[in-house]
Amino acid sequence: MTATETRLVTARLRERPQDSWTMEGFLASGGYTALRQALGMDAATIGPEVVGPSGLRGRGGAGFPAATKWSFLPPDSFPRYLVVNGDEGEPSTFKDRMLVELDPHQLIEGIAIASYAIGCNQAFVYLRGEFALGYERLTQAIKDAHAGGFLGRDIQGSGFDLEIVVHRGAGAYICGEETALLESLEGERGMPRIRPPFPAIAGLYAKPTVVNNVETLSTLPHILQMGGAKYGELGVNKSTGTRIFSLSGHVKRPGNYEVELGITFRDLIESPELGGGVPDGRKVKFFIPGGASSQWLTGSDEHLDAPLDMDFVQQTYSVMLGSGAVMVYDETTNPVLVAWRLAKFFAHESCGKCTPCREGAGWVEKVLYRMSHGQGRPNDLDLLFDVGNSISPGVVNAPFTQTTICPLGPSVVSSVASLHRYFRDEVVEMCSNRSPSIPVRAS
């Protein structure tokens, strides 16, 4: 059977490419009915009785159960805030951008449902600064939602008030980390906070705060409409529902695909409805299953036939589905060059707060640069592995162990660990034949 998309969150933007982002298009395709439905319910029951049974897990990368996160809010502490993480900066992840640009009202509806469920009257969207079109459409949608009575005071006569502020980021990857995001939102330098206290206890402006991803919230209206249990039947094991995968690299049809969790990587990469396979009949050499922070998998049958199941891949291969970005590399690829490019990104984006990441990322990048530019040494990979061990003790773990404050440090190490695990011989071979740094002339 050919694997296909299962469109829930992306249904509208596929079906109404002409006006999916407008109020008219949204209302014409059933928009805001889930919000009305939610407002008719006892707010306190939405988390445990609807979202809980749906098994919805965060779509930002960590995959933490959404209802559980909400339940950490201290019961009597107000005000509390909902902060939407729209700072999608993970290389090759581009799903939130699509949702914000093409279906902003769906996000607003999700925000309103979540805010109602957790008792929040002020939500913030931290939007990646580069999303110019998304910012334009989201702010327009918020205006329209106000005009339509879906935001502001006494929403739809329910007595529930909600305001949304959209804040544009200033170009730092680290601000996608929730506590750094909160710092940045408060006007401070974007650097992660020490936890505890966790945001649920003392987050934005030291108030109880829930930070949810754009896709997570965009999924909420569908869970309301389908019913939590029904949504929970989709997917596999504890990876319920659908997810949008951003497929890129050496595939014929790169793009965002919303699929039911549980199909295999091979389905995603090779199905003619989805990735369409590697061009020119080449083979997959390796692929990154969950964004740049994740460790890699190879083109072996075992790996390609692994299901898109967050827990399975983590427990079996120590990799993560992360932000849902799948990068495919064919057999012509030099893995060291890939590792260097990723390390360069992380070294550039390290915030500098804690030592292992600030210094280690730069070191790893410098060594990988040498290695990928003909100046490698045979023991370089061992050195990198050892350096990685100082950032992420044990190196090959997911979830990460870390000597750093946030997971950016261990993210640097993922590619090193993958080189070590799958391409050791190739790398050592490559580094044994380096060209001399000073050309030797024949005398």
Place this chain on the structure above:
Amino acid sequence: MLEPQSLHPGARVMSEMVKVTIDGTTVEVPKGELLIKAAQEHGTYIPRFCWHERMKPVGMCRMCLVEVEGVRGLPPACTTPVADGMVVNTLSDAVKDAQDGVLEFLLINHPLDCPVCDRGGECPLQDTTLAFGPGESRFTEEKRHWEKPIAVSDLVLLDRERCIQCARCTRFADEIAGDPLITFSERGGHTEIATFPGEPFASYFSGNTVQICPVGALTSKPYRFRARPWDLSAVETSCTMCAVQCRGALESSSNRLVRLLGVDSEPVNQGWLCDKGRYGYDAVNVDDRVRQPMVRRAGELVPCSWPEALDAAAEGLRNALAADGAASVAVLGGARGTNEDAYVWSRFAKGVLRTDNVDAQLGDGLPAEVALGLPHATIADLDRARGIVVLGIDLKEELPVLYLRARRAAEELGVPIVELSATETGLAPYAASVRYAPGEQAEAAQRIVAALGGSAAGDADIDAAAAALAGRDGDIVVIVGRANLAERADATVAAIAELASLDSARFLVALRRGNVRGALDLGLAPGFLPGRVELEAGRDWFEDAWGAVPKERGLDALGILEAASQHRIGALVLLGADPVADCPDATLAAAGIAGARFVIAVDTMLTESNRRADVFLPVTAWGEQDGSVTNVEGRVQRVTRKISPDGTSMPDWRVAAELALRLREDFDLATADEVQDEIARVAPAFAGLDSAILRRARDGAVLPIADHPDDLVLGRLSLALTDASWEPIAPGQADPIPPEPEPEPVSDAEADAADGEATAAGEAEPAPEPELARPALHVWDGAVTAPGKPGRDAYALRLVSSHVLYDGGVMTTATPWFAPLVRTAVLRVHPQDRDRIGVVDGGAVRVTSARGQLDLVVRGDVAIAAGTAVLAWNLPDRGANALVDATSLITDLRVESIR
């Protein structure tokens, strides 16, 4: 009033204790304490760079990672509070690996220029690498490079290549000093400490960042390349640059003072120093020091021998006494020396010369009756006060480290501050402000007192101030000083009287000059005898001890200068006093010195005032002399000699003793210790505080001891975990005195002694006469003659002139580091007034008072109340000194533009 126990700074709130096992040893520690601190107090040093006991933890350097059973990964000990049953391992292989890793990372970009680095030899990064590090680096890439060093301020240089990004300096600037002028910029491996372009780290406290920097990234101009740490030796002493008297470790190399580091004295300075105190030691080293006695011959001061100079001085005094009696002799000054100097000079002036024309203040302070007789508060009382009322004075300019303490009380401990002042002070951002027109502060104080009594003033500021003070329990601590030298002290005294009517009010009398409190306590004020005793009350006691005291009350400084200007003073002693610079009435001061028939200068340097002296007796400076001093709260602490003075100068007190000898009185005092013992025996407020106890009192003692028993902690503490100066230095660490095997408790006898029982502290030294009752300490009755409300001149601006930290005083101008920091004279007025004068900012104006005229540059400033003009005191050339008539209630200025 609160029980003394609850006020004791060291008194720990008894908190719940929990059991924690650290490396196999189970210890009891207060619940919630940070693991790194709990471990340290029980002898386990966990390496760290970013954590500092006096600042909030940030967990950045990752050096203090430890293993905690049941916790995933390696939590940092500096952000982990202890919990009952916690089992911690700081020595495991995993911890060791993490330590190796962090140190290797820190060193990959750190230049190994230790041989030319100021920190080399006492560098925490060096020391920690040696103790915990991997020993070698595997980094073969290019290190990062930056221009080095760059100046972040006039005093501090930054080498970004050495920086390990621990954020100690930025947190200090932000959290402790309230001057967030340095911060991180860029990110990742390019993270650097930076100032905003054009806005240097111009903080009065910038030197502290150099002390707490764990590497040589921050260095100070004064110390840079001056010494190697292993060539330094240190003693613990008190800074006497102002009356806070912060504890410090004073270091010298080759008999030259080269550095002062803050010592972490909990009740006083908590480890911090201001830059003026930290770098002021260079005033001791300067070439301008007079190193030989001089006498005037043929109109010139010429060097001579000590016997010649002393004989000449004694001759001058004898002549004046013979001609016009004791009332024609006067002593001005004494606030810059030690307690011993003050006492022996007091004994010499009052017991030998029998004159009461003695004043340690120069008309620039508060009457001694008020300063000595108010119910006193300690500095630590600020931490738990119901509220702090700052009356007039700008602490940031005059007593900077007290400003830090008040700021911390407000910011961290939630103590409300009410700032009752004529213009905005440094504490304004943390305070409810009430403004008054100069000379009208009593009315404002009275309205606050009334509002506290329950009647709303109808004035938003006053009601807000009263509301701020109503929220907590405890005492109100009033910090009062002489805020405005352009008005008589009367209005301030009247305002104090209003506030003193509050039952819960206690006072920190914030007079600024180094040891002014010690000088007043020891009788260098008209109408007083040593030990806070009034002349009449102590007459019998001191006649018994000394043989004689003055017949009647004498003149204060202004009275002395007035009398001298009318040629009624036959001999004037300037005891480290510079009235021309410091007396509010410079004209009167100059006339007084000119009018005195014979002038004896006892000083370290030539000043405008003592230049015309007939005899110049050079004395030792701070750092060259042992003794004790008393700070703003009445705390007596030791100062220590670190270097031998150049030349032949001797301590002030020995000069007095030598002069007494020449007037046929032998004090029989050979050492500072002997003077201290005599003070303890004779001066009532000092009862029990002899040299032996003072030597062992960790934080000194607050006078009188009987009222502050908990402030006297005997036996030195020495937490010799590290001697690196970047860690808080515990008292006793810099100058270790071995704790005596069995510290004597403060005997009942000593406590009783202060209560009036004439029991001697030691058997060998009997009280003067057993049947004589020790005189009672002076208490101010609060009686004031209302100064009246000064008349308003609608065309004039009323002058406020107060001291600024970097003024034109000898100590600042003589020190090369401070010279560029000395303020230029600018007349600051409200923009409305500036516009009314018809000038723009930077425009030239001519300022005319009843006393004088000055041409100045004007600047508009919304922090200045309309109708008021502000001009700093004692700036080079253009201070307000020439404008003030000390006898008038206020100083009105006519200001007109000059085209």
